[in-house]
Amino acid sequence: MRRWSALALILLVPGCLFDKEPEVVRLSGETMGTTYNIIAIGEDLDEAELGTAVEDTLAAVNAKMSNWDPNSEVSVFSASDSTAPVEVSAEFATVIAAANDVHRKSEGKFDITLGPLIELWGFGPRKPEDAVPSDEAIAEALQRVGQGSLLQLDQPSKTLAKADAGVGINLAAIAKGYGIDAVAGALKAAGIEDYMVEIGGDLVTSGENDEGETWRIGIEKPEPGAQTVQLVIPATDLGMATSGDYRNFFEQDGVRYSHIIDPTTGRPITHRTTSVTVVAENAMMADAWATAMLAMGQDAGMKVAEAHKLAVFFISRDVTDSEEAYITVQSSAFKDVLARN
Structure with a gap:
């Protein structure tokens, strides 16, 4: 259920400027096996203090949610051979509860116990000669x-x-989205109301950009090796995440195997949906739902999106005359987001 996020960060034309030229602090670094980029806008900003707050927040999130850290809360729980109830942190419980909500509403297409299938199918280190798993x-x-x-x-x-x-x-x-929201919380605690926090392509925004405009984010076209924009949307005070299968897959005996695995079948997805963008009230829910919707595909996903009023944008392959083209579909709630422009 791991995925590739693909959001193009676009700050568009100047508009109404602040009465006083704002200070802009840009922070970047590495976390969760990817990169982060933060834009904070305000007055009397201390870049060093903000950098420390961001790093401390991300360290705290990783200490609870990182599967790469054997001493993290999630790793210790997973490694335990006990089936007795274990006390967990409030943060960990919040993430599990959100995961349970998406699992239930997606009819099992989002699943945080997917690890055995990820390992079986060899996403990470996989050799071309490795056999496709048996039934x-x-x-x-x-x-x-x-x-x-x-x-x-x-x-x-x-x-x-x-x-x-x-x-x-x-x-x-889901943890990347949670980490984004946690960093956003740290910025708000520092009195910052205008910001963007992005980790690995997923993000959350608040207020206005440094030109006094609504934050505008580009959704990338699902073309390997290219970085072109499919659609630009207004995304102020929202979380946003894109999940795509077009950069991480393998082919064997003429069959293409996506890294997105359907938890209900145990096999990679086979539908033609290749990219899904979700806009939600926070980055955590956008993160989880983007994965769930890509696992479901456009047809099943759209039904769930409409039932639960989710803002979802689907891009699917439309193969015609031996040329690969794409079709796009928007949920009603996603159209409402566009109408905010």
Whole structure:
């Protein structure tokens, strides 16, 4: 269920300027196996203090959510062979509760217990000669996938239990969004109301950009090796995430295997939807829903988007006359976002 985010960050034409020329602090670095970029706008900003606040916030998030850190909260829980309820942090419980909500509403297409299938299909380090998993191996891995039945969260008491000792949690499809929101919270705590926080292409914005304009973000066309814009949308005071399958896949015996795995079948997706952008109230939900919608595909995803009033933009392959073209579809809520322009 890991994915490639593809949002083109675009700051468009100047408009109404601030009465006083604002200070702009730009911070960048590495986190969560990718990069972050932050634009903070205000008066009397201290770049060093903001940089420290951002790094401290990201370190705290990684200490709880990182699957790469063996000592993180999620890694310790996953490695435990106990099925007894374990007390978890409030932050961890919040992320698990959000994941459960998306899992339920997406009919299981979003699943944080997907790890055994990710490993089975070889996304990361995969050699061209590695065999495609057998039906038997997929069936075996599926026994340890399914957060709805394998994880039990008691949010009031902040305890989490797993039904089987072999169950693990992979938060790659939601923790990045949570981290973005946490950094945004740190900026607000510093009195900053105008900002953009982006990690690995997913982002959240607030207020106005440094030209006094609505933040405007470009959605990238799903073309490997190119960085062209499909659509520009107003995205102030919203979280936004794009999930695509067009950069991370492998081919074997003439078959293309996407890195997006359907948790209900145990196999890579086969539909023609190649990119999904979700706009939500925060980056965490946009992050999770972008993955869920790409796993579902345009037809099933649109039904869920309309049912739950989700702002979703689908780009799907439309193969005609041996030439690859694309078709786009917008949910009603996404059209409302565009109308804010």
